[in-house]
Every structure is written in C-alpha cells, then in structure tokens.
Amino acid sequence: MKGEGSEHGFVIGGTEIAARPLEPALYLVATPIGNLGDMTIRGLETLASADVVACEDTRVTRILLDRYGIRQRPLPYHEHNAAEAGPRLLKALEDGRSVALVSDAGTPLVSDPGFRLVEQAVEAGIRVVPVPGPSAVLAALTASGLPSDTFLFGGFLPVKDGQRRARLEELKAAPATLIFFESPRRLADTLAAMVDVLGERPAAVARELTKTFEELRRGSLAELAGFYASAETPKGEVVVCVGPPLKSDALSEDDTDRLLLSLASEMPASKAAAEAARMTGGKKPDLYRRLLELKADGEE
Structure with missing residues (x-):
C-alpha cells in the first residue's frame, strides 16, 4: 500500500x-x-x-x-x-x-x-x-543455532578460489562463529573450500531472510557442501554462518607459540596464558610455562 x-x-x-x-x-x-x-x-x-x-x-x-x-x-x-x-x-x-x-x-x-x-x-x-x-548478519547468527557470544563478520570472500582459500586460512583459528555474505552462484564452491580449509564444523546457510521463501539450512560444512553441490543454484541473498573451531581442532605447537606471543604483546603473561587457554582449550599452567620459556629464549 x-x-x-x-x-x-x-x-x-x-x-x-x-x-x-x-x-x-x-x-x-x-x-x-x-x-x-x-x-x-x-x-x-x-x-x-x-x-x-x-x-x-x-x-x-x-x-x-x-x-x-x-x-x-x-x-x-x-x-x-x-x-x-x-x-x-x-x-x-x-x-x-x-x-x-x-x-x-x-x-x-x-x-x-x-x-x-x-x-x-x-x-x-x-x-x-x-x-x-x-541486519542480515545478526538475523542469520541468531537463527543459526551456533555460538553467538563471539562472532566475526567476514563480508564477501574473494571470488578467485586461491584467494578465497587464503582468506579462510587467515580466519581458521579465530575462536568465533564466522559469518559471510555470498553470491548464490558461488555458494557451492565456497562451501567446498570451507570443508577443505576449516574442516568439520557445524554451519548454517540462511537464504532470503524475512522474505516469503526464507530458508535456513543447518548441518555440518560437509553436509551443506554436498547438498548445494547437487542442488539447483539457489536464489536470493545468502548468509553463511560457520561455527568456531572444535576443541578437537588443536593448534600446532608453532601456532600455539605464535598465539601466546601475540597475546603477551598486549597483556600480562598470566592473562595471556588464561586467554590462550580459553581460545585453545589448553591448560593455563602449561601455557603459562611455555610463554615464560618463549620469553626467555627471546631474551637470549
């Protein structure tokens, strides 16, 4: 009217x-x-x-x-x-x-x-x-069923596959639900890249939010990638939400060392170890001892 x-x-x-x-x-x-x-x-x-x-x-x-x-x-x-x-x-x-x-x-x-x-x-x-x-970002996040206390909005991923995978690698260790906008015609390729780079994680694809044909499909990244690989190209605006790394997705020792040193550059050692423990699922005493070792090595 x-x-x-x-x-x-x-x-x-x-x-x-x-x-x-x-x-x-x-x-x-x-x-x-x-x-x-x-x-x-x-x-x-x-x-x-x-x-x-x-x-x-x-x-x-x-x-x-x-x-x-x-x-x-x-x-x-x-x-x-x-x-x-x-x-x-x-x-x-x-x-x-x-x-x-x-x-x-x-x-x-x-x-x-x-x-x-x-x-x-x-x-x-x-x-x-x-x-x-x-906000499409918040609408998708709140309905996704994924953790909403910490999230990272990544906008649109690069169109080229190599650049897209490189960007996903940058975000891989982020202890947050990742949210992206995506073109319907690139959705299947993006989900396939996410499976390869991010591994097994819960995810959700929101389409046509608030409209007549609103759809929110939940599952693992592999399940969603398989579905959209064989389905017709979806229509409308798409938001992809990907859960944070699973506790089993432990960081390598080198990645953990880099994380500790990065956190220690911004906060006291004890607090850096506590934050690293929260992010990785590791034990704070072990991480604190490792951080002191790294600092000692750096001072030699």
Whole structure:
C-alpha cells in the first residue's frame, strides 16, 4: 500500500504521522532486508525529516519511501559515484544540513561504500548518528543455532578460489562463529573450500531472510557442501554462518607459540596464558610455562 504522506511525515496503516525536525548530522538508517514491515518508526521519522536522503539505488529506496508515503527524492551514493557524490554530501553536512544514509537493505556500512563518508564526517567533526534496525548478519547468527557470544563478520570472500582459500586460512583459528555474505552462484564452491580449509564444523546457510521463501539450512560444512553441490543454484541473498573451531581442532605447537606471543604483546603473561587457554582449550599452567620459556629464549 502506498501512503499519500506530507512533506515531512509518513503513513502507517492509513494514519499520517508528522515527523519531528532533525538536528544537523549524518544519520545511518537501517532499512529492511526483505520484509518492508521491519522498518522502525525512528527510521521512518529520520527519512521523512532529513534534508538529504542518500542511497545505493534510488529505485530500491523509492519502493520503501513510497510504501510509507515519504515524499523525499533520494540521491545516489554508491561505489561507482562515491568520489563525486561524497564531497557533495559532506558539503551539505558542513552547511548544517541533515543527511540520512541508507543501503539497499540492512545496516549501512556493512559491505557497502558508506565507511568513507562516515570517516570524512568524523574527520570534519560532524556528528554521526546510528539509527539501528534490520541486519542480515545478526538475523542469520541468531537463527543459526551456533555460538553467538563471539562472532566475526567476514563480508564477501574473494571470488578467485586461491584467494578465497587464503582468506579462510587467515580466519581458521579465530575462536568465533564466522559469518559471510555470498553470491548464490558461488555458494557451492565456497562451501567446498570451507570443508577443505576449516574442516568439520557445524554451519548454517540462511537464504532470503524475512522474505516469503526464507530458508535456513543447518548441518555440518560437509553436509551443506554436498547438498548445494547437487542442488539447483539457489536464489536470493545468502548468509553463511560457520561455527568456531572444535576443541578437537588443536593448534600446532608453532601456532600455539605464535598465539601466546601475540597475546603477551598486549597483556600480562598470566592473562595471556588464561586467554590462550580459553581460545585453545589448553591448560593455563602449561601455557603459562611455555610463554615464560618463549620469553626467555627471546631474551637470549
């Protein structure tokens, strides 16, 4: 349903709501990842009142604005025009105007070009205001059934297989649930690479989150790789969640030594040993003794 709206308002369920004025600032407004009903009231107020609305694709954002009767003319800001559009948006902010930045779906700056604009705004002393809401990363994580106390978002993995595997090697020892965005056509190859590099771990593939054909498939990496290797190419946006290393995936002695020295460069030896024990499943006294040996060897 399209609302009629007013110049600075929005419509919900046929009721027109006036939006409050905004203070000059850069507002980072999260938008729905599929279901338009997930848009927050504060997000609607911000879009309705902003002096400027900047977005990735004006056609996509126009659908959201029309749905809630918001009479704004969004301006494009994306990776291909950021060099030209960014300075204009920054100038508007420096002139005391309010700018709302949205991505096509989800929270701005997550795998989109908004970081540079925020960085410039911070450097210029301009206030940056997050307007939180939908996030594909958190939606997938919370529904995956995997540990959610510590997680690492890896964005999109490299397209080329060698670079993709190298990136996975870098993240292999991270004591956290790993989360990635992936293209449907590369999903099977990515899962196969994950099996080879990360080994046997629990995982989940979330597809079309919040949409009509939402799907969340859980299993081991090997099971998921086998399924998508023989299935038709899936449709829609995909998020892959991979559980942290299993306790049986013990680090080599060299890897453990490197971890200990890295932690010891940032914290006292006792605390470094305790953190290494938590991360590896090893015993703190043994790790503490090993760290002292490494330090002694380094001082010789």
